Amino acid sequence: MTAATLSDLPGDARILFTDGSTNPALRIGVGAAMAVPRAWLERDADQILPDEVAALTVSRRFTDTSSTRLELETVLWAMREHAPGKVSLALGTDSQCVAGLPARRERLEATAFVSGASGAELRHADLYREFYRELDRRPVALFKLAGHADYRYQEAAQRIFHFVDREARRQLKRWMRELDRAA
Numbered sequence: 001m002t003a004a005t006l007s008d009l010p011g012d013a014r015i016l017f018t019d020g021s022t023n024p025a026l027r028i029g030v031g032a033a034m035a036v037p038r039a040w041l042e043r044d045a046d047q048i049l050p051d052e053v054a055a056l057t058v059s060r061r062f063t064d065t066s067s068t069r070l071e072l073e074t075v076l077w078a079m080r081e082h083a084p085g086k087v088s089l090a091l092g093t094d095s096q097c098v099a100g101l102p103a104r105r106e107r108l109e110a111t112a113f114v115s116g117a118s119g120a121e122l123r124h125a126d127l128y129r130e131f132y133r134e135l136d137r138r139p140v141a142l143f144k145l146a147g148h149a150d151y152r153y154q155e156a157a158q159r160i161f162h163f164v165d166r167e168a169r170r171q172l173k174r175w176m177r178e179l180d181r182a183a
Contacts, residue, residue: 010139
C-alpha cells in the first residue's frame with residue numbers, strides 16, 4: 001500500500017531520508033540514511049544542525065553499482081534496516097527513479113518488467129520487484145525532494161536531506177582516500 005500524503009500516515013510513522021553518492025569510474029558508491037520521528041518535520045530548519053544529523057545518519061558501501069542502482073539499493077537497505085516490520089513510513093528522496101516507481105508499478109508488472117523495445121528484462125527489475133514488495137508490507141508515503149536546493153530557503157525536510165546528502169558524499173570521499181592509501 002502506498003499512502004498518498006504524509007497526513008495519511010499515523011503519528012508514530014518514521015520519516016526516512018536516503019541519498020547516495022557514486023564514483024561511476026570505479027562503480028562504487030555510498031548510501032546514507034536517517035530515520036526520524038515525524039515531529040522532526042515540524043522543527044524550524046535553522047534548528048536542525050549538521051552534527052545532529054550526521055550523528056543519526058548511517059551509511060553503507062555498495063560495489064558494482066551505478067547512480068540509479070545505488071539509489072534503489074540504499075532505499076531498500078534503509079527501509080529494512082531502519083523501519084523494519086510493518087512500521088508506517090514516509091520516504092524522502094531526490095531520486096526521480098524511486099519517486100516515480102509507484103506510478104509505474106501497474107505498467108511494469110503488466111509487462112513482467114520486460115522492455116517492449118528490446119524484449120529484455122529491465123536493468124533494475126530485481127530492485128523494482130523488491131521495492132514493490134516493501135511497499136506491500138506497510139503504508140509508505142513518498143515525497144520527492146529537490147536535490148541541492150538553496151540552503152537559505154530550505155524547510156525542515158529539505159534541510160535534513162541536505163545534511164544526509166552531505167554525509168553520503170563525505171563517506172564516499174573517505175572510502176576513496178582509503179582506496180588511494182591501499183593502492
